[in-house]
Each structure stands twice: as structure tokens, then as C-alpha cells.
Amino acid sequence: LCSNNNPYASFGATLARDEEQNLWSTPHDVTHTEADDDRVLYNMIVVRNQLDKDSEEWQKLNYDIYTLRQTRKEVRSRWKHILEDLGFQKEADSLLSVTKLSIISDSQNMGKARDILLKLSEETNIFPTSWELSERYLFVVDRLIALDAADEFFKMASVVYPKRPSGERVDDSQKAPQC
Numbered sequence: 591l592c593s594n595n596n597p598y599a600s601f602g603a604t605l606a607r608d609e610e611q612n613l614w615s616t617p618h619d620v621t622h623t624e625a626d627d628d629r630v631l632y633n634m635i636v637v638r639n640q641l642d643k644d645s646e647e648w649q650k651l652n653y654d655i656y657t658l659r660q661t662r663k664e665v666r667s668r669w670k671h672i673l674e675d676l677g678f679q680k681e682a683d684s685l686l687s688v689t690k691l692s693i694i695s696d697s698q699n700m701g702k703a704r705d706i707l708l709k710l711s712e713e714t715n716i717f718p719t720s721w722e723l724s725e726r727y728l729f730v731v732d733r734l735i736a737l738d739a740a741d742e743f744f745k746m747a748s749v750v751y752p753k754r755p756s757g758e759r760v761d762d763s764q765k766a767p768q769c
Contacts, residue, residue: 631658661718668716669730672746676739685733688726695736703731706740714744715751 638651666686673682694700707728711717734740 631655634658661721665717665721665724668747668751669727672716672743672750675746675750676742678739686730688729692729694729694732696732699732699735700728702740703728703735706731706735706744710744710747713753714747715753716747 634651634655638648638655641648641651669686670682673685678685694703707723710727710731711721711723717723731740731743734743
């Protein structure tokens, strides 16, 4: 029982470290995946934590981490807003929840989900200009396809977050009316 070969000995410590290294925007958010954008953020956190807090490099990395998390929160908020407008008020959070255990509901939908996600990024402003498509939203679009709501989601995103030429600003009087 006291052997050092116990594979479960560090289980609690691993969970605590995972919580400290949370990759999304808020503590205790277990919805992160092992996607490329998560690894980028994780690597930024690791590098920042190895630097002296008074250094310019630490401050720059800390700002970049904060900015990336804020961008993720903004994108998630946009998706949630559209889902709620489509009538998924109670289900919005669960539709947006993606964990390491999430699976694509139907492999035949994968191509369609990728097409819709790409179309959303090209024809709407639901994602910021510099945003690299997140695998997380592929799972969300797959769920919308299963609910037969993906096309309505795209239409709503086109109305609420229309594509604008770069540099063109939208003031409150130009915003599309909410449905």
C-alpha cells in the first residue's frame, strides 16, 4: 500500500494543477479541449509563469493571455446571444459546452459542419478578423445540425453580425434589429 508505484498517488495533485492551468476564460471552466488554440494559450501561460513578474516580457505575455481570453469570451457571448435569439435560452450553455469527451454526433455531418463554420467565418463577423477557427465551434455546429437549427443559426448570425469591409465601423443606429 505504501509503494511508490501507485498510479493514483498524484491524482488529486493533477486535478489541482489542471485547474490552475485552466485554458479558457474563467476559473473552474472545464469545457476546454485539447485543440491547437488551447495548446497555444497553454504554452503562453507556461512561458509567462517562468518569467520574472517585473519583466517587460512577462507583462507582454500577460496582456496577450488576457486579450486572447477576452476574445474567446466575446466570441462565446456572440454564439450564446444567437442561440438565445433562436429560442435556446435554457440550452445555450450546454450547446456551447465542449469537453475532452465531446464527440461528433454523426460523422456524416462533419463535412457540413466544417462548411457552415467556414461560411460563418467568411460571411459574418461572429469571429474577429484575426480569429483562427476553433475546433470547439465545430462541435457546436454539429449539435445545431442534429437539432436542424444550423441554417437558422447562420441566417441569424448574418443579420446580427454582418460582414463589414475592414475599417468600417458600426454605430448603434446601423446595427441590425434583433429578431
